[in-house]
Amino acid sequence: MIMDNQTKSDILGQVARPPVRSGPKIKGSFKIPEEKLKEPLYYDGTVVRCFCFGCGISTELLSEGAMHLVKKAEADVPLSWEGFYFICEQCIICAKDFKRAVFKKS
Ligand SMILES: [Zn+2]
DSSP states (O other): OOOOHHHHHHHHHHTSOOOGGGOOOOOOSSOOOHHHHTSOOOSTTEEEEEEETTTTEEEEEEHHHHHHHHHHTTOOOOSOOTTEEEEESBOTTTSSSOBSOEEEEO
C-alpha cells in the first residue's frame, strides 16, 4: 500500500496506544458484524473468529493462531473459546500479521 504523508500521519495518530485500563477505542473502516462473529464456526478445527476492520474480512483461527492472537492482545487464554472473538486492525489477509488485536467476549 502506498501512502502519502498525510495519510501516514493519520494512521500513526490512530495507533497511539490508549491507556490499558480504559478499554480499546477503535475506529475502523468497517463496522464490526457482531452478530456474525457469534455464529458457529464454519471450518473444521478452528476455534475462534477474528474480524479485521482494516479489510472487513473475518477469518477463523486454528488454536495455534488463536494463541498467537491472545498474546498479541495481551489477554489470558480462556478455558473455552466459545463466545469469544477477536477484532484487529490488520490481519494476515491484508498485512503480514495481525495487528492491534483485541480479545472480545460476545
Ligand atoms: Zn485484514
